[in-house]
Amino acid sequence: MTNPLPAFADRLTRWQRAHGRHDLPWQTDDPYRVWLSEIMLQQTQVATVIPYYQRFTTSFPTVADLAAAPLDAVLAHWAGLGYYTRARNLHKAAQAVVRDFGGAFPRTAAQMATLPGIGRSTAAAIAGFCFGELTPILDGNVKRVLTRWAGVDGFPGEKKIENQLWTLAEALLPRSSSDMPAFTQGMMDLGASLCSRSKPQCAACPLRADCRAHIEGRTAELPTRKPKKAVPxxxxxxxxxxxxxxxxxxxxxxxxxxxxxxxxxxxxxxxxxxxxxxxxxxxxxxxxxxxxxxxxxxxxxxxxxxxxxxxxxxxxxxxxxxxxxxxxxxxxxxxxxxxxxxxxxxxxxxxxxxxxxxx
DNA sequence: AAGCCGGGGTC
DNA sequence: GACCCAGGCTT
Known part of the structure; x- marks a missing residue:
């Protein structure tokens, strides 16, 4: 007898289309805006980013506007958001897009990842959202969803564990590029809503039937906490x-x-x-x-x-x-x-x- | 592998 | 207060 349970990706994309977020300001087909949002969202929560994103896109509507702006103006728009290297890299990368790509944002994750401030996960997010490229993201949300679903022990910041999670994320991708935007958004949305760090709402989760942490009652202990150190x-x-x-x-x-x-x-x-x-x-x-x-x-x-x-x-x-x-x-x-x-x-x-x- | 880099939301 | 957030870069 075959397993009647639909594939991971099918359950996730269906859930995203019905229950995920569809009204975030950066949910457009403009790779510049998606890129900007991904950089602002690095280690920063959605609610914090929204007002910064609005001011930034008003002042710098296109990548060419950003490239032409003085760095001081860019930093003034970033002030209060933190991790200011992000703003300097954003500015540098905008100039590289104008100089090396003729002003057109690159269309593959590999090319995107050559730009300063864009790593593997951020490149995958932009490429998946904008061009349907079949490549996975691995951010804090995805690490939480995957460590729970597969029952992965060990701190996800550790290289060995992170490599396992990348491999797992690859294996769970949808087959069709047309599903990539909903799949990528679904991983983020699930981690940001139902699969929260404390008190996850497993009863409503599309992955509960084969989620190891849920089945074994281990959602409170996964993902494994970061080992703590005294701060000077x-x-x-x-x-x-x-x-x-x-x-x-x-x-x-x-x-x-x-x-x-x-x-x-x-x-x-x-x-x-x-x-x-x-x-x-x-x-x-x-x-x-x-x-x-x-x-x-x-x-x-x-x-x-x-x-x-x-x-x-x-x-x-x-x-x-x-x-x-x-x-x-x-x-x-x-x-x-x-x-x-x-x-x-x-x-x-x-x-x-x-x-x-x-x- | 470990450290550096902000500020704020949440419990 | 502890913990974490749509991580990436440097050493």
Whole structure:
């Protein structure tokens, strides 16, 4: 007797067409928009991305517009979204599309994966959605669905486990390229809705009949958790240097934390401030308020920020080692600045000290 | 293989 | 607070 259960891909695509998401703003046939959404969605949830996506496509409607824009404008649109290398790579890749592909977005996953910021999974998503290429994605959603469905033990970030999952994902693809958009979207939708990390809704799942985790009552333990490590704590002093109603911002180096963004100058400790301002900015400063410490949490460390207000008492008109610029508050808030700096500048509005009557 | 790179949603 | 999110790149 043959197994009456339809193939994995058939159950998933049918479920996606009936119950999946169909109204996301990037569900178009424009590979530029699909690409942009995939980059924004890397390690970032859908609800967070939507307003950024809307602003970005309004300002940069085509890949040519993006390629022609200054990097600073791109970073300003990305500010607050995090992982700023994504924005720099997006800009670089747009220029590569114009230069190397005549402005037409490449049509195969292999070609897409040569562009900066597009890895195997992102390339597969774009190629599957836009061109029906029969190649699988493997993102956080898919890892959760597959480890549960096949009962795969081990942390999915580990290379050996990840390779197993790629092989499995290949084997489960549909036969027809016309099913690829619904299949790819279905893997994402299932992982984002029914097959959630906690309390999955197995009763409504199209895969429950042969899902190992469901059958064996192991949905709570799969996927295997990431092994946890202690995160270090660092501290810094952020300098709010005030002069004639403006504040001094410094452009951060292109690589490293907040790469390419405009940020407040930093000192390792309060005692290092005067020397630093003289040597780096050619400024004599007087101390103002020390504002309450603010804790900013990153994935791999915690940063304790002590904001120190300073007033310029004399300018030595010395050559600057770094790129700096005096900003009006309103202009600073429009630039590409890190989230804690934004919070500090907005906080100062209420205190009416830094940008107030004295300016 | 492990580290680096943000910010926020969710429980 | 812990954990994770439509990951990719560097070392």
């Amino acid at each position: 704590e660092r501290s810094t002093v952020m300098l709010l240097i005030k002069h004639e109603g403006r504040i001094l911002l410094e452009k951060r180096p292109p690589s490293g934390i907040w790469g390419g963004l405009w940020s407040l100058p930093e000192a390792d400790s309060p005692t290092a401030i005067a020397t630093l301002c003289r040597a780096r900015f050619g400024l004599e400063v007087e101390s103002g308020d020390t504002l309450p410490t603010l804790l900013h949490v990153f994935t791999h460390f915690r940063l304790s920020i002590t904001p120190q207000v300073l007033r310029v008492s004399a300018s030595l008109n010395q050559v600057h080692e770094t790129e700096t610029q005096w900003f009006q508050r309103s202009e600073a808030l429009k630039a590409g600045i890190p989230t804690p700096v934004r919070k500090l500048l907005q906080m100062k509005v209420k205190q009416a000290d830094l940008f107030g009557a004295a300016s």
